Amino acid sequence: MPETVLVTGATGTVGRCLVEALRGRRPTVRALVRDPGRLTGPPPAADETVTGDLTDSAAMAEALDGVTTAFVVLADDAGDAFAQAVEKTATLRHLVVVSADAPPDSAHRGPLFARHVLGEARMIATGVPVTVLRPAPFASQALGWAADLAAGDTVNVVHPDLVVPVIDPWDVAEAAAVVLRRAAPERSRVLALSGPQKLDVPERVRILGAVLGRELSVRRVAPDVWVDRVAPFLPEAYARGLLDVERYLYERRLPVVPTVRNLIGRPPRPFRAWAEDHAAAFGAPGRGPSSQLSQSSKSARVSPSPSPSKEAS
Numbered sequence: 001m002p003e004t005v006l007v008t009g010a011t012g013t014v015g016r017c018l019v020e021a022l023r024g025r026r027p028t029v030r031a032l033v034r035d036p037g038r039l040t041g042p043p044p045a046a047d048e049t050v051t052g053d054l055t056d057s058a059a060m061a062e063a064l065d066g067v068t069t070a071f072v073v074l075a076d077d078a079g080d081a082f083a084q085a086v087e088k089t090a091t092l093r094h095l096v097v098v099s100a101d102a103p104p105d106s107a108h109r110g111p112l113f114a115r116h117v118l119g120e121a122r123m124i125a126t127g128v129p130v131t132v133l134r135p136a137p138f139a140s141q142a143l144g145w146a147a148d149l150a151a152g153d154t155v156n157v158v159h160p161d162l163v164v165p166v167i168d169p170w171d172v173a174e175a176a177a178v179v180l181r182r183a184a185p186e187r188s189r190v191l192a193l194s195g196p197q198k199l200d201v202p203e204r205v206r207i208l209g210a211v212l213g214r215e216l217s218v219r220r221v222a223p224d225v226w227v228d229r230v231a232p233f234l235p236e237a238y239a240r241g242l243l244d245v246e247r248y249l250y251e252r253r254l255p256v257v258p259t260v261r262n263l264i265g266r267p268p269r270p271f272r273a274w275a276e277d278h279a280a281a282f283g284a285p286g287r288g289p290s291s292q293l294s295q296s297s298k299s300a301r302v303s304p305s306p307s308p309s310k311e312a313s
Contacts, residue, residue, distance in 0.1 A: 003027030004066055005180050008054060008082070009073030010044040013140055017173035018071060019044040022180070030061050060085035068303060069094040069180050074119035076111075082154055083122040094184035095130045096176055097123050101192070101246060112241040113248070130181050130188040136254050138196060139274040142204060144230070149282050152256040153214055156221045156229060159246045160201040163255045164193035168269040172292045174261045194257045196268045212284050 003026055009015035010031035023045050031046035034053050035164070052059030054075035058081050060126045064070065072082060072095055079097075086092060099116045123130045146154045175193055199207075209216035210226045227239045234242075260268040 002260050003068050004030055004048075006030045006032060006063055006067045006070040007044070007046065008032045008063075009098075010046065010049075012073060013138065013169045014117065014172050014176070015073065016044055017170050018176050021173050021177035022268050023047075027068065027181070030063070030067065047102060049144060054079075055081045057081040061088050063149065064089045065091060066091055069096065069184070070093065070124060070178060071176055072097045074099060074115050076115070078115045078118035078120045079294070083126050086123075086126040086128055092128050094127050094180070095123050095126070096133065096179050098133050098135070099248075100135075100245075101134050101252060101254060110238065112245055115294055124188045129184050129186065130189045133172065133176060133179070133183040133193055134190060135172045135193040136165045136167045138172075138289045139168050139251070139271050140278070141166070142208060142271075142275070143278065144233075145205070145208075147233070149212075149214075149216070153218070154217050154219050155201070155205050156219050156224045156226065157201050158209070158221060158223050158243055159250060160218045162218050162246055163198045163200045164194070164249055164254055165198045166204070166271055167193055167195040167260070168271075170276045171195070171264070171268045173182055173261050175219045175260055191259050191263075192254075192257050193259050194254065194268065196256065196259075196270055198254075198256060199271055207272050208275045208282065211279055212282055227232055229273070243245065251310045 005022065007019055007029060008021070010019055010033055015031075019029055019031055025258050028048065029046040030048040030050060031044040032044045032054075033044070033049055033051055035051070045097050050063045052063050054060065054073065056076045065087055067089070070086075070089055070092065072079065075082070075096065083299050084093070097120060099120050102113045102116045104117065120130075123132075148155050173195055175191075179191070205216045220289050222245055223240075226243070227236055
């Protein structure tokens with residue numbers, strides 16, 4: 001039987017890069033798109049494209065028809081509809097789920113935590129072997145500073161001293177591509193992913209400023225002030241959920257791990273390389289791609305929304 005991988009979230013931050021990473025290689029790539037009429041960029045360059053909402057079990061059953069492996073983005077229902085569809089398939093051998101580090105009691109702490117904890121559990125309960133990828137915060141979250149930097153040279157954040165090993169979404173996609181092409185594991189497993197070094201917000205802002213040729217600064221603001229500032233981009237519940245995540249990460253102190261290097265055979269890309277690739281999003285048109293990008297990753301550079309956002313589908 002021909003190998004087919006379904007990529008959900010195929011127009012999102014990781015999903016679009018994953019389609020590019022898999023393109024031209026076995027298996028056949030089937031991209032799930034929620035609404036082709038609302039695409040803000042070119043369609044994903046997949047072998048096949050199907051339309052459906054991740055919270056629609058019937059649509060997911062159709063999308064999974066004949067699929068052997070699937071890359072799963074957890075929707076607002078924490079993967080409930082997708083899990084129902086998985087239980088009706090006969091060909092699926094492996095699920096790769098992009099999730100996040102979260103406290104075990106997170107189902108009681110907020111919707112973002114609950115999505116990851118409940119979603120992982122629901123995928124594992126299907127009986128199909130699951131590889132859970134738990135990346136560190138994405139370097140692309142810096143795009144949430146674009147509005148501040150369009151208005152001045154100061155980035156406003158609630159937790160400037162939060163230190164995390166931010167990871168380029170392209171590295172998450174390449175790691176996922178390797179896992180999807182390998183034989184399914186005998187049992188479910190969790191793989192943590194990180195960038196090459198831990199950085200606090202001032203250091204990331206300093207690096208971004210050097211790339212942009214601007215002297216940037218960071219201002220600590222109160223949570224309510226930040227929520228009001230991002231109101232044009234984020235619903236209040238989601239914004240406060242992000243602050244809950246930041247508070248947890250401050251306590252958790254995520255480590256640098258070697259998983260990306262072990263999977264893809266090179267070190268994870270530094271934050272500066274990501275900043276160079278996305279300088280235009282901060283008002284620096286004409287910047288060329290980072291010299292550290294491979295030829296395939298050059299073709300997959302995608303700028304997510306300028307505000308922190310969920311994976312699109």
